[in-house]
Amino acid sequence: MREYTKGIKDGLPICLGYISVSFAFGLMAKRGGLSVLSSVLISLTNLTSAGQFAGIEIIKSNGTLFELAFATLIINLRYLLMSLSLSQRFDEKTGTLKRLAMSFGITDEIFAVSMQRIAPLTFTYFIGLMTLPIIGWSGGTFLGAFASSVLPETVRLSLGIAIYAMFIAIIIPPAKKSRPILNIILISVAISTILSFVPLFAGLSGGWRIIISTIIASGVGAFLYPQKEGE
Amino acid sequence: MNNLYLICAVITMALITYFIRLLPLTFFRKKITNPYIKSFLNFVPYAVLGAMTIPDAFFATGSIISAGFGIATALFLSLKGKGLLSVSLISCLVVLILNSILFQILP
Structure with missing residues (x-):
């Protein structure tokens, strides 16, 4: 139970960050012609930002299901790496049902917060960690879709920085302590920036950009700083 | 936008996202050395x-x-x-x- 409460506590900042992002998603979905119910249903079943935003764009333009499936696959492929990374952190005896339940909650932020935990990861902690973000993500979508204009534009835009400030707060402390981590972050940021602004890569979706940056930067990291036994 | 399309779209997105998430965590149990x-x-x-x-x-x-x-x-x-x-x-x-x-x- 203490593990669950700890998870809930660690999940609160993620939940708050999610409310503003999913609020924006709710607004966008509603403007795109979706009902409040279907907007919330998408958030509840998908629990992912970039994938949902891209999905709405495709649904709005009546894209084929194949196009939708492919875009979802590419943008969310990074979860494959995260899920693999997480598989290394749980006790080997953790059962299949528990793994199936936890898999649902793998998002960038939940993953990042769970990975910064020094104590061994447990099922109870992870479920606790998932709880509030799921509520925040669906609730924020509902608020955004339901009252598409409660917040003044300036406030809504300003909340856009919340999620990124959180990412920064997650990666800076370890980067301060570890030179290799700092270097990998810098490499990843550099590649991501190049892919965003060099015209040659203009056709690249955000999902691909993140996948490519991650694989190259982590690959360089693995090559330069292989992990010694017992670390 | 008809409802059938919308329902199929939501299910497609949800299933693909979930499968990506569950495959490694559920089926990969060995510790990597x-x-x-x-x-x-x-x-x-x-x-x-x-x-x-x-x-x-x-x-x-x-x-x-x-x-x-x-x-x-x-x-x-x-x-x-x-x-x-x-x-x-x-x-x-x-x-x-x-x-x-x-x-x-x-x-």
Whole structure:
């Protein structure tokens, strides 16, 4: 139970960050012609930002299901790496049902917060960690879709920085302590920036950009700083 | 937009997203011992978050100027060892103040 409460506590900042992002998603979905119910249903079943935003764009333009499936696959492929990374952190005896339940909650932020935990990861902690973000993500979508204009534009835009400030707060402390981590972050940021602004890569979706940056930067990291036994 | 299409679309997105998430965690139980792969997986979260933050954060607030100050605030506070929630809230506040001023001058 203490593990669950700890998870809930660690999940609160993620939940708050999610409310503003999913609020924006709710607004966008509603403007795109979706009902409040279907907007919330998408958030509840998908629990992912970039994938949902891209999905709405495709649904709005009546894209084929194949196009939708492919875009979802590419943008969310990074979860494959995260899920693999997480598989290394749980006790080997953790059962299949528990793994199936936890898999649902793998998002960038939940993953990042769970990975910064020094104590061994447990099922109870992870479920606790998932709880509030799921509520925040669906609730924020509902608020955004339901009252598409409660917040003044300036406030809504300003909340856009919340999620990124959180990412920064997650990666800076370890980067301060570890030179290799700092270097990998810098490499990843550099590649991501190049892919965003060099015209040659203009056709690249955000999902691909993140996948490519991650694989190259982590690959360089693995090559330069292989992990010694017992670390 | 008809309902059948919408339902199929939601299910397609949900199933694909879920399968990507569950495959490695559910079916990969062995501990990886290869030092290169272990190191690679350890770097993944940092690389992912870095790539997602820059450059996108600069375009998240409707003004590169306010976003830039928001990012700088977050960096500064994180270096000072502040927690996730306070870093996030104070950065939002900084951006909100700047946006309120900027959107007055540049309508």
